[in-house]
Amino acid sequence: MTILAKFSPLRENYERLRALGHDPFSVKFERIVSPTEGVLRGKRTILLGTNNYLGLTFDPSCIDAGVAALEGQGTGTTGSRIANGTYGGHGDLEAALADFYGRQHCMVFTTGYQANLGIISTLVGKDDFLLIDSDSHASIYDAAKMGTAPVVRFRHNDPDDLYKRLRRLGDQPGNKLVVVEGIYSMLGDTAPLKEFVQVKRETGAFLLVDEAHSMGVLGENGRGLAEQEGVEDDVDFTVGTFSKSLGAVGGFCVSDHPDFDILRVACRPYMFTASLPPSVIATTLQALKRMREEPGLRRRLTANAERLYYGLKGLGFELGPEPNPIVSVMLPNKELAIAAWNMLLEAGLYLNLALPPATPNSLALLRSSVSAAHTPAQIDTAIELFGQVGRRLGVLPTPGLVVQAAE
Amino acid sequence: MDAEDDEIVAEIIRALGPSLQSPVTITTDTNITRDLGLDSLAVMDFVMVLEDRFDISIPLERIAEVETVGDLARTIRELRGRS
Numbered sequence: 486m487t488i489l490a491k492f493s494p495l496r497e498n499y500e501r502l503r504a505l506g507h508d509p510f511s512v513k514f515e516r517i518v519s520p521t522e523g524v525l526r527g528k529r530t531i532l533l534g535t536n537n538y539l540g541l542t543f544d545p546s547c548i549d550a551g552v553a554a555l556e557g558q559g560t561g562t563t564g565s566r567i568a569n570g571t572y573g574g575h576g577d578l579e580a581a582l583a584d585f586y587g588r589q590h591c592m593v594f595t596t597g598y599q600a601n602l603g604i605i606s607t608l609v610g611k612d613d614f615l616l617i618d619s620d621s622h623a624s625i626y627d628a629a630k631m632g633t634a635p636v637v638r639f640r641h642n643d644p645d646d647l648y649k650r651l652r653r654l655g656d657q658p659g660n661k662l663v664v665v666e667g668i669y670s671m672l673g674d675t676a677p678l679k680e681f682v683q684v685k686r687e688t689g690a691f692l693l694v695d696e697a698h699s700m701g702v703l704g705e706n707g708r709g710l711a712e713q714e715g716v717e718d719d720v721d722f723t724v725g726t727f728s729k730s731l732g733a734v735g736g737f738c739v740s741d742h743p744d745f746d747i748l749r750v751a752c753r754p755y756m757f758t759a760s761l762p763p764s765v766i767a768t769t770l771q772a773l774k775r776m777r778e779e780p781g782l783r784r785r786l787t788a789n790a791e792r793l794y795y796g797l798k799g800l801g802f803e804l805g806p807e808p809n810p811i812v813s814v815m816l817p818n819k820e821l822a823i824a825a826w827n828m829l830l831e832a833g834l835y836l837n838l839a840l841p842p843a844t845p846n847s848l849a850l851l852r853s854s855v856s857a858a859h860t861p862a863q864i865d866t867a868i869e870l871f872g873q874v875g876r877r878l879g880v881l882p883t884p885g886l887v888v889q890a891a892e
Numbered sequence: 893m894d895a896e897d898d899e900i901v902a903e904i905i906r907a908l909g910p911s912l913q914s915p916v917t918i919t920t921d922t923n924i925t926r927d928l929g930l931d932s933l934a935v936m937d938f939v940m941v942l943e944d945r946f947d948i949s950i951p952l953e954r955i956a957e958v959e960t961v962g963d964l965a966r967t968i969r970e971l972r973g974r975s
């Protein structure tokens with residue numbers, strides 16, 4: 486018995502997947518040309534699965550800011566903020582995010598994953614209760630596992646179900662923290678936040694919203710679903726990431742809770758890991774500025790998202806419930822999804838293959854994420870390729886004989 | 893095993909129905925993940941159905957301790973006794 490023998494069922498699954506074509510878990514780009522294009526085995530490939538919502542990864546002003554910080558402050562902080570001290574940039578970024586959200590406090594983390602892990606696991610203690618949506622991101626599940634509070638799962642996007650489960654806890658003492666996401670990463674559906682806020686008010690629970698996929702995407706100013714729904718005052722904690730709309734890496738939490746700062750010396754995933762390098766802080770600060778100054782980015786993103794969503798829907802594909810920048814095509818089974826993903830990649834379109842158990846309801850998905858930087862022509866090419874592959878695999882009805890003869 | 897345990901096990905078997913790929917005989921010794929091939933999400937989803945049947949909360953950390961149908965029945969009985 487080797488120490489990794491327990492993973493042999495996983496290995497078998499993985500090998501089977503790899504035998505069917507390219508390895509979806511290690512696609513290697515030789516070159517990244519732009520936010521929307523890369524080179525794969527010598528072929529120019531459209532990137533439609535990178536969460537690069539605003540397309541800021543190659544923004545010249547962000548790159549300049551990053552280079553200046555790299556040259557002026559070096560490659561890394563080589564330690565955590567509580568041990569090695571804070572650089573000016575970390576504080577500036579926290580102040581900028583607090584200002585953007587209109588909140589008193591902000592804490593920056595090294596990744597969004599660690600922001601969820603740290604904030605959620607520290608907010609609730611053993612005498613409290615944590616209530617999470619059943620479709621929560623892995624970072625929320627892992628926070629639940631790491632923390633000491635009992636964890637109750639409610640049905641996805643179902644405020645009545647949450648209410649029922651809160652009621653079941655009865656009059657047990659302890660704070661209740663409810664965690665939902667702005668846009669869910671697999672199907673692009675949004676949380677019914679107004680209704681969740683109603684439940685929170687009625688039950689006296691605290692509410693945390695992870696706006697990882699909705700920051701820069703939803704709301705008049707890009708603050709996310711809470712802004713769009715007009716319920717920001719009822720959100721106690723907002724978590725977000727720099728790895729999507731802001732084109733870098735890192736995470737944060739903002740809040741008006743008066744004692745928020747105590748988390749800096751209580752939250753282990755904040756305390757015991759190195760802080761972000763100055764260059765990342767600098768590009769993120771600049772990306773935030775660009776996002777605030779240019780609402781046109783968000784308008785282009787929305788237009789592209791709708792173009793892809795309605796284009797694919799028009800072909801007859803089954804999609805997630807809402808036209809958001811995450812557009813997921815549901816395929817009848819895993820085998821078809823794997824085949825379609827490989828065919829699209831061969832044809833020069835990169836997106837994400839999402840399979841159970843990482844997907845809700847054991848769905849087999851081809852997940853796209855649209856960027857403001859995509860041209861309408863790139864979106865149309867993607868739709869065209871989806872159509873070809875869908876017909877070849879028999880997922881879409883094949884056109885009549887006349888059309889076939891003309892091809 | 894008394895009547896209450898039998899009733900709980902019967903409910904567990906009924907709740908498992910929709911998650912099973914093929915018909916199997918389920919006893920108190922049946923291992924929920926190994927013998928029934930349920931992944932971690934499927935287990936949590938099926939436990940949610942049981943929470944509703946018995947009108948109790950079965951926190952995730954309690955599910956983590958459960959291996960067999962018998963373990964689950966004992967957990968439910970204990971949690972039920974509390975409310």
Ligand SMILES: Cc1ncc(COP(=O)(O)O)c(C=O)c1O
Nearest residue numbers: 596597598622670697726728735
């Ligand atoms: C909903 C959600 N929360 C948190 C994260 C973690 O973000 P990061 O990539 O910054 O670790 C992600 C991204 O994977 C996500 O989809």
